[in-house]
Amino acid sequence: MAAEVNTASAGAPVDGAKGPPALHVAIVMDGNGRWAKSRGLPRTLGHRAGVEALKRTVSAAPKLGIGRLTVFGFSTENWSRPATEVAELMALPKRYFETDIARLEREGVRVRVIGRREGLSAELVKIIEGAQARTAHNTVFNLDIAFNYGGQADIVEAARRFAKAVAAGEARPEDLNEVVFASHLATAGSPPPDVIIRPSGEQRLSNFLLWEAAYAEFVFQDVLWPDYGAEHLQAALAAYAARDRRYGAVVADDVLAAG
16 A cells, blocks of 8 residues: 655646646656666666666656656766776766656656766767657656756856856846746746655765755665665655645644744
8 A cells, every 4th residue: 555645735736737746856866876786797787777676766756646756866076986887877867867768758747857968979969869759749747857067066156157147237136036046947837846865874965956955855664776666765755744844934723822
């Protein structure tokens, strides 16, 4: 049975969908290397197993009331890893889209890859753009993949974009507010995440969705990403459903009780 999740304060519905707002869940896909090491395998095989975990999670998400899933695939800091591992990480989007794009298109999943294109091979950029174009008409579910992405870098680039608009006479400094700034981020058009999940036992954001995470709930789970599946996602959503999201406000009952 799916977890009973309160979506009253969740993000906007999937484009074209009707009914209550669907949840926006973000996941730091962590633990591939440790999963491989514990089995005496090279880290590259851990990353490949992580792709299979992503497939399982994307398949399960719509059934659990999730309308948008944002996953952290490759950070701007990951370039410092050994060259062989970076090469494997660069190959993952190709492997994922080649093996799963037909299902994603058929099941109404719209794909968007956020992050810098600089540094990626022309072949990989073509694959990414092709996956986005092929699924652009879909409205059932949104999958955002953060690849060659860093939250701090994205904030800096958003500030630079607005500064250029001011310099060009297209905006004034006083026009800048939270909504305008968010429109310059790579995640523009996406509601902020309701919950950010990090498997693997680590408890940090690791430069993921720093602006967007302002009022997100956090769920940390002691499972390595390659082992992740529907049951873990359901457990995370059950934990989220038990939270009382107030967005900095105080409900009337609490005021009276404190009175």
